[in-house]
Each structure stands twice: as structure tokens, then as C-alpha cells.
Amino acid sequence: MILVRNTGPLSGAIEIQGSKNAVLPMMAAALLAEGTTIFTNVPRIQDVFCMMGILQFIGCKCSFVGNTLTIDASVIDRARIPEHYVTAMRSSVMMLGALLVRKKEALTRYPGGCLIGSRPIDLHIKALTCLGAEITEEKGWIRARTEGLTGGEISFPYPSVGATENALLAAVLSRGITRIEGAAKEPEIEELCLLLNQMGAKIQGAGTGSLTVTGVKRLFGVTRRVAGDRIVAGTYLAAVMARGGKVLLKGINPKHLLSVLETFSRSGAVFHMGEDQIEVVMEGCPRGFDIVTGPYPEFPTDLQSPAMAVMAAARGDSRIKETVFESRFATAGELLKLGARIEIDGRNARIFGAAGKFPLKGAELEARDLRGGAAAVIGGMAAEGETKITGCRYIRRGYEDICRDLKALGASIEDRKP
Ligand code: EPZ
Numbered sequence: 001m002i003l004v005r006n007t008g009p010l011s012g013a014i015e016i017q018g019s020k021n022a023v024l025p026m027m028a029a030a031l032l033a034e035g036t037t038i039f040t041n042v043p044r045i046q047d048v049f050c051m052m053g054i055l056q057f058i059g060c061k062c063s064f065v066g067n068t069l070t071i072d073a074s075v076i077d078r079a080r081i082p083e084h085y086v087t088a089m090r091s092s093v094m095m096l097g098a099l100l101v102r103k104k105e106a107l108t109r110y111p112g113g114c115l116i117g118s119r120p121i122d123l124h125i126k127a128l129t130c131l132g133a134e135i136t137e138e139k140g141w142i143r144a145r146t147e148g149l150t151g152g153e154i155s156f157p158y159p160s161v162g163a164t165e166n167a168l169l170a171a172v173l174s175r176g177i178t179r180i181e182g183a184a185k186e187p188e189i190e191e192l193c194l195l196l197n198q199m200g201a202k203i204q205g206a207g208t209g210s211l212t213v214t215g216v217k218r219l220f221g222v223t224r225r226v227a228g229d230r231i232v233a234g235t236y237l238a239a240v241m242a243r244g245g246k247v248l249l250k251g252i253n254p255k256h257l258l259s260v261l262e263t264f265s266r267s268g269a270v271f272h273m274g275e276d277q278i279e280v281v282m283e284g285c286p287r288g289f290d291i292v293t294g295p296y297p298e299f300p301t302d303l304q305s306p307a308m309a310v311m312a313a314a315r316g317d318s319r320i321k322e323t324v325f326e327s328r329f330a331t332a333g334e335l336l337k338l339g340a341r342i343e344i345d346g347r348n349a350r351i352f353g354a355a356g357k358f359p360l361k362g363a364e365l366e367a368r369d370l371r372g373g374a375a376a377v378i379g380g381m382a383a384e385g386e387t388k389i390t391g392c393r394y395i396r397r398g399y400e401d402i403c404r405d406l407k408a409l410g411a412s413i414e415d416r417k418p
Contacts, residue, residue, distance in 0.1 A: 002389040002403060004380035005412040009245035012409045016233045016252045017043040017400045018226035022188040024091055025165040026195050027051045030071040031098040032173060033199055035221035042069040042226055046397040050089045054081055079103035086111050093121050094162050096144055097170030100133055106144045115369045117325040123156055123163035130154045131170050131178065151176030151215055159184040159209065159295045165192055171213040172201040180211040186296040187256040191227055198222045228252035231302045232399060234260050235374045238306040239406060240280045241269045242313050242382045247409055250277045259299050263291055267314065285355045288316030294323050305331040305375035312340035313360060313382035314353035322347045331372040337363040338383045359384050367391035370398045377402060381411055
């Protein structure tokens with residue numbers, strides 16, 4: 001349980017952890033190397049441990065010391081991903097492509113939906129089928145088989161992050177050329193392309209929506225540093241916006257947050273960008289501002305909940321339009337417990353800022369998803385009195401130590417681990 005009290009302006013500097021959404025597909029890519037791959041700046045978060053469990057179950061040798069993760073994928077003796085891993089982390093489905101390449105078959109549980117949406121995997125299946133995989137679904141299990149994948153033409157009607165990652169992981173060792181149109185352009189995809197090319201793959205168009213992959217015969221283990229987590233950085237920028245102050249975030253590429261900084265600056269926050277750092281200055285209380293989420297480079301859906309917490313404490317009203325997931329407003333229910341005034345209408349939210357009108361008061365909140373949990377922390381920092389947050393296992397899935405980081409900036413917060 002996290003205890004957070006009303007917090008004044010924040011100040012200081014912290015290092016941003018490595019990116020969860022970059023390292024997970026990179027761990028799947030390590031499966032394609034005959035030998036050992038080493039990642040540095042890996043966040044010690046629950047999802048990384050879960051992915052490690054899957055890799056070890058299928059035969060990899062892994063060690064995780066400090067923030068350095070070593071994966072030896074020389075021997076893979078299973079092609080099945082156990083159900084409990086898929087339940088714990090639906091993005092384990094991105095292992096499908098890599099496992100299929102190594103073992104010519106892969107068996108995994110159909111990942112269910114979660115709080116933020118139904119989260120189908122039809123685009124993942126479409127991509128693998130385009131490369132010659134035979135996919136069958138029976139009693140909630142998905143089995144993929146192939147005699148050997150061949151290059152193909154993949155066209156995504158929606159730029160799915162996970163499906164683009166699965167397609168890349170399957171294509172790099174396929175025979176022939178694969179063209180992926182309508183690919184996701186998130187920085188995490190570019191990071192995956194750069195890693196795969198460093199391993200010996202031939203991918204052109206990294207960072208764009210059109211990728212061309214020329215299949216190669218083998219890939220080699222390499223050492224690579226994981227980039228800073230742009231969503232964690234954006235979360236902490238939101239915390240400063242909510243409470244005011246001057247903070248420096250180190251180890252983050254500001255180019256990965258351009259739409260976020262542009263949107264957040266409408267609240268009155270001022271940002272100074274460095275090579276791999278961002279300074280935020282917030283004088284007093286944030287003004288209301290509007291957000292429309294979308295695929296990269298638009299405003300990321302993962303920062304919508306933290307932004308809602310800022311809006312709840314702002315002077316003036318705000319609006320959010322969520323275009324990526326069909327039900328990602330659960331955070332509103334928790335912020336209402338603080339006295340926030342929020343109206344939800346389908347994919348649209350209207351937030352009536354509290355500043356100068358009504359006080360936000362501490363309450364008992366529950367983290368019901370990863371980013372909603374972070375939003376609850378920000379809401380608690382802005383509320384009078386004390387806020388207790390349960391369900392912190394969700395927060396630990398993506399934030400190495402949100403209490404350590406925010407306390408270093410002056411927040412009144414502690415992690416009362418049971
Ligand atoms: C990745 O999820 C991230 N997870 C999510 O972050 C992030 O919210 C999401 O991308 C969007 O940016 C990881 O990288 C591990 P999608 P993913 O496939 O790959 C629909 C967090 O908090 N869709 O781009 O699952 C889907 O329903 C997490 O760190 C299909 O219809 O996202 C959704 O509406 C939460 N069919 C939209 O596309 C498919 O086959 C975006 O999903 C796949 C997706």
C-alpha cells in the first residue's frame with residue numbers, strides 16, 4: 001500500500017529507468033540469437049521478471065544483476081508459453097513470432113482483455129499468417145506452426161505496436177523480403193529495429209510506418225543499453241505540473257516526448273530539452289488543457305491517466321478524447337473519490353478543475369491498472385491530507401520504484417509494503 005500526503009512544489013533531479021515497452025520486445029528478440037545477449041539499464045519491474053520466467057521456461061538461461069540482464073538462448077527446448085504468464089502479462093503474445101522462428105511452432109493462451117479494453121490479437125495473427133504460419137485456435141489456445149517462414153506483404157489497418165513487433169521478430173529470419181505497411185512508429189519499435197540490425201538483421205525504415213525486412217540466415221547475441229522510459233518520464237512531468245516546482249529528468253530522449261511536451265506546455269509548464277534530459281518548471285497551479293490520444297507521434301494513451309490527475313487539480317476545465325483503447329477511463333472513478341469532478345461520455349472525458357473552486361481531499365484509492373495507479377499517486381499528492389493507494393502490484397509492473405523517485409523530488413510518499 002502506498003501512503004501519499006499533500007505535497008508542495010517538487011525539486012531536484014532523478015535518473016529515468018529503462019523503458020518497459022522497449023525491453024519486453026527486446027527480450028523476445030534475444031530468443032532469435034544463437035548465443036548470449038546482454039541488456040543494460042533494464043528496469044527491475046514485474047513485467048521484466050515475468051518475461052524472464054517465460055524465457056527460462058522455454059529453455060533460456062537468464063541472469064539479472066542490478067540493471068543488467070543476460071539471456072543465453074542457445075538451447076530452446078519448449079515451444080509453449082504457460083497460461084499463468086499470459087494471464088499475468090498479455091504482451092507475452094509478442095513471443096509468438098520469435099518462438100515460431102526458433103521452434104517452428106508456438107503454443108500460447110489467447111490473452112484476455114483487461115481493464116482498458118478487449119485487446120484482440122487479430123493483427124498479430126494476420127501478420128504471422130502473411131509470413132506462412134499456420135495458426136489454429138482451440139479452447140482458448142493458439143497454436144502456430146510452420147515449415148519455415150517466408151517473406152510476405154503485411155499491411156496493418158491500424159498501427160498496432162505489438163503486432164508490428166511480432167511481425168518484425170518473425171520476418172528477420174524468414175526467407176526472402178517482407179514489407180510491412182501501416183507499421184507502428186513508436187520509439188520502442190525503432191529501438192527493436194536498431195537492436196535487430198545490431199544482431200545482424202537487415203531492416204530498412206526504422207521509425208517509419210513502412211518497414212522492409214530482408215531475411216538473413218542467423219542473428220548474433222549483442223550487448224545493448226535500453227533507452228529511458230518515455231512514459232515513466234511523462235508521468236513524473238505530470239507530477240511536477242500538478243504540484244509545481246522545478247525538476248530535471250535525466251536519461252530520457254526528449255524527442256520521444258515532443259507531442260507530450262507540446263500538449264503539457266498548454267497547462268503553463270515550461271520545458272527545457274537537453275541531449276538526454278528534460279527540465280520542467282511549473283509556477284503555481286496548472287491551467288486546464290485538452291488531450292486527444294493517438295498512435296505515435298500523437299499524444300500517447302499511456303499518459304492519459306496521469307494527465308487526468310493533473311487536470312483534476314488544475315484551474316479551469318479540460319477535455320480528453322481517448323482514441324486508442326475503448327475503455328481507458330477507470331482512473332476517473334478513483335479521482336472522483338478525492339472529490340474530483342469528471343464526466344465521461346464514451347471515449348470523451350470532461351474534467352472540471354478543482355483549483356480555486358473546491359478542495360480535493362485525501363481518500364482510499366485502488367490502482368486498477370498500471371497507469372491508473374500512477375495517476376492515483378499524482379491525485380493524492382494534490383489532495384489535502386492523506387491518500388492510501390492499494391493494488392500497487394499494478395504500479396510495480398511498470399514503475400521500478402515510484403515512491404523512491406518521487407520522494408527524491410520532495411514528495412511526501414511512502415511504500416508500506418505488506
Ligand atoms: C502496447 O500495447 C503497449 N504495451 C501499451 O502499453 C500501449 O498502451 C499500447 O501499445 C498503445 O501504445 C507494450 O508495449 C508492452 P496495440 P499493445 O496493439 O501492443 C487494437 C502500458 O501501460 N488491436 O498498439 O497491446 C487494440 O485493441 C501498456 O505500458 C487490435 O484491434 O497495443 C487497441 O485498441 C498498456 N488488434 C489498439 O489496437 C490487434 O491484433 C492499440 O493496441 C492488436 C491491437
